[in-house]
Amino acid sequence: MIPEYFQAKMEAMYGDKGSAWVGQAEQTILSLQEKLSLSLGEPFSLSYNFVVPAVLPDGTSAVLKMGYSNKEFSNEFHALREFAGDAMVRVIDSDLEAGWMILTHIQPGHALHSLKDEMKQLKIFASIAEKLWHKPSTSHPFPDVEAWSEGIRRYKSRFKDGNGPLPEKMISKAESLFHRLLSSSQERYLLHGDLHHENILYSGSAGWTAIDPKGLIGEREYDCIQYTLNHWKDHEYPYELLKFRTAAFSSLLSLSYERLISYGFCHSVLSACWCTEDGSDCWKNGAAIAEMYERLLNENKAGSL
Numbered sequence: 001m002i003p004e005y006f007q008a009k010m011e012a013m014y015g016d017k018g019s020a021w022v023g024q025a026e027q028t029i030l031s032l033q034e035k036l037s038l039s040l041g042e043p044f045s046l047s048y049n050f051v052v053p054a055v056l057p058d059g060t061s062a063v064l065k066m067g068y069s070n071k072e073f074s075n076e077f078h079a080l081r082e083f084a085g086d087a088m089v090r091v092i093d094s095d096l097e098a099g100w101m102i103l104t105h106i107q108p109g110h111a112l113h114s115l116k117d118e119m120k121q122l123k124i125f126a127s128i129a130e131k132l133w134h135k136p137s138t139s140h141p142f143p144d145v146e147a148w149s150e151g152i153r154r155y156k157s158r159f160k161d162g163n164g165p166l167p168e169k170m171i172s173k174a175e176s177l178f179h180r181l182l183s184s185s186q187e188r189y190l191l192h193g194d195l196h197h198e199n200i201l202y203s204g205s206a207g208w209t210a211i212d213p214k215g216l217i218g219e220r221e222y223d224c225i226q227y228t229l230n231h232w233k234d235h236e237y238p239y240e241l242l243k244f245r246t247a248a249f250s251s252l253l254s255l256s257y258e259r260l261i262s263y264g265f266c267h268s269v270l271s272a273c274w275c276t277e278d279g280s281d282c283w284k285n286g287a288a289i290a291e292m293y294e295r296l297l298n299e300n301k302a303g304s305l
Contacts, residue, residue: 002022003043006050007022010022038062038064041053048067048068049073054105063105073099078140079142080101083192088132089209092104106206111201112200127208129192133223136189143216166269166276166283171273173294174265181219186219187220188217191216191222193213193215193216194213196226225264243296264293272285
C-alpha cells in the first residue's frame with residue numbers, strides 16, 4: 001500500500017527506525033480497513049506524511065493521514081484539535097500513539113491560488129487567519145518563533161568559515177532583527193505556521209478551509225510571511241507584489257506593518273537556512289524574498305524597532 005518512493009524517503013530520513021515504521025504502518029492500514037471498514041484509494045504524492053483518500057462505511061469521503069511518530073506529527077495533531085472549527089479541516093477519528101488521523105476530505109479541493117485575483121486571495125487568507133488565531137488553551141508544548149529562529153544559529157554553526165550560500169551580512173541582520181522582534185513581542189497567539197496558497201482549499205460544503213497546520217506560538221504578523229514566499233516568480237513586478245501583499249495584510253488584519261515586514265525579512269532568511277539543511281537549492285527563493293523585504297525595510301526606515 002505504501003509506495004516505494006515513500007518507503008525510501010522514510011528510510012533515508014530515519015534509517016532502520018524508518019523501515020520499521022513502514023512495516024508498522026502497513027499493519028495499521030490493514031487493521032483500520034478491517035476495524036473501520038475503510039475503502040482506500042491511491043495515495044497522494046506527498047513528502048513527509050502518508051496520505052490516502054478513504055471512504056467510510058456510510059459513504060463519507062475522508063482522508064487517512066499517517067506520519068512518523070515525532071514532534072511535528074504531534075504538533076499537527078494537537079493544532080487540529082485547537083483549531084477545530086469552520087476554518088480548519090475536521091478530524092473524524094484519530095490515534096496519536098498509533099500515528100494516524102482520519103480527516104474530512106475537502107472537495108473539490110481547489111487551492112487558493114486557483115482564483116488568480118490577488119486581492120480575493122488576500123481577503124480569503126485574512127478571513128481564515130482571523131478564525132484560526134487565538135490564545136492557546138492547551139498545555140501542549142507547541143514550538144514558538146524563538147525556537148524556529150534557532151535555524152539561523154544552526155546555519156552559522158555549519159558554515160563557520162562563512163562559505164555558505166547566503167551573504168554573511170544577511171544572516172547577521174536576520175539574527176539581530178529576530179532578537180529585537182522577539183524581545184519586544186507583546187501578544188502571542190497559536191498560529192497555523194504554514195498558511196499559504198496550497199494549504200487553503202475550497203470545500204463545496206464548508207467553503208475555504210485550512211489544512212496541514214504546524215502549530216506555532218508567536219505574533220500574528222509572523223503567520224502572514226509564508227504566503228509571501230509563494231507564487232511570486234511569475235509576476236511581472238515581484239517587488240510591487242510584495243508591497244501590495246504586505247500592505248493588504250496590515251490593513252485587512254489590523255497588524256503592525258513594521259513588525260510584519262521585519263518578520264518577513266527574518267523568516268525569509270530562516271527559510272533559506274532550512275533549505276540548506278535539506279541540501280536543496282530552494283534557499284534561493286528565501287534569499288530573493290529576503291532581499292525584497294530588506295528593500296521594504298529601507299524604504300520604510302523600519303528594522304530598528
